[in-house]
Amino acid sequence: MSKILIIAEHAEGKLNAGVSKTVAAAKGIGGDIHIAVLAADPAGVAAEAAKLDGVAKVITVANPANANPVAAVLAPQIVELAKDGYSHVLFPGGTFGKDLAPRVAAKLDVHQVSDIMAVHSATSFDRPTYAGNAITTVEAPAGIIVATVRLASFTAVGAGNSAAVEAATVSATLPSHTRYVKLEAQKSERPDLQSAARVVSGGRALGSSENFKVVYDFADKIGAGVGASRAAVDSGYVPNDMQVGQTGKIIAPELYFAVGISGAIQHLAGIKDARTIVAINKDPEAPIFEVADFGLVGDLFQVLPEMTSKL
């Protein structure tokens, strides 16, 4: 039977929403599911993790060195934890997991499975390649499996559990070659892009950060998170953490608005799991219309304010 260790992503004492989705993937594999919380003070995060349905145990590793998520510091501790008979070590597939998981896999001398989007068995998984244009089914060789989970492919589990929380001590030498300096986070009152049920993204057509106001106004009217294409980010209209796509955020909202976005494959890679896609573009030939459930040809500077006023 599988014994699965999930590494908890967290910040400012809060469990990241992706962990619950990672538990959903682990339930697909089946077996004992444990969550490890490595933190300076893990208690609060561990309590949240213990509530997730399907989790048998939460393991805490308290160490001041774990105050910030530095992969080189966390990896040797996770390697030690993994040696306790685990068949799988899973990471939520955001930048935290993508940075950390390969560092663990290499230490264990195993190939890693990136971005699990479906589970066929304990050793067989689907994952996207070529910006999601080819879905490959891979079979992992014998040995421990280290993987990241593509969060947009899984639905969060319930939070009615009360799993046991156990403190662990790990004896790993931690490196001093990497020093965390700071995080500049964009504080926003809007719903988080990755968990919002509705998202409105703007593209190059917005033309300036001032013009992005029409997107924000509409998003605020419908309670949506706000994203952007790479072109809009590169042009400096919005911060980088708003980029949606192959190399930005992969999202799965109920409703997605692509406004003034042409629909390059790299952008589409980030929105394939959106339930309903609405495209607003002045070019009837724009590729975004090929994937849109609803398309409206028009000038976004007229369409968006009109939508905002009519809702």
Add this chain to the structure above:
Amino acid sequence: MKALVSVKRVVDYNVRIQVKSDGSGVVTDGVKHSMNPFDEIAMEEAVRLKEKGKITEIIAVTIGGAKGEETLRTALAFGADRAIHIKDDGEIQPLTAAKALAAAMKKEDAKVLLCGKQAIDDDANQTAQMVASLLDIAQATFASKVEIDGDKATVVREVDAGLETLEVDLPAVISADLRLNEPRYLKLPDIMKAKKKPIETVSLGDLGVTLAAGLKTTKTAPPPSRSKGVMVKTVDELVDALKAKGLL
């Protein structure tokens, strides 16, 4: 101070990927290939660091079949001083690439490895981290700004929450994100000069790398297609349609 830059030959990012009908993979024959876009960015960064006098020699490295030479020539045109072709006709998975790059780092006593954050064919996003792990050295992935000062580097990283800054001791592995720089346009004289620069060919075995059993791809399928949607003519029509589906 030497820098290694890993460059991978991949299907060009503008190509519309076709999955073979028998599910055995994607069509790569007769399809345009180029240097992985993230590796172009890594290459450009190395050249800028050399121009600033932070590094003295740039060595481009690829692991793969004979055609990898084209990619190395592109790297040499960017400004690499020389290149290493680790030749192998098999499927090179990230752990294997990482072992080869780690061995090359040691052999050259390089102080920094610049990689792309992900190859746009396998979309694995693993190799840089694995090299750092194998060598027990620092990693700074998804870099959007790199400053080297003596034996330290300060790197700004694009993470989900915003921009994170790390300070790392060299040697280190740095993986490039999209906004690190905009790669230069290659000029004909540079492409001509690149033809004369040396490429050393070695095998994985020469570097002491043995192939372990990797992931086996059992099937490749196109993504589920989305059914064709409807075009509406007016804002009112759109709002009504979304309301009718309970979406607004």
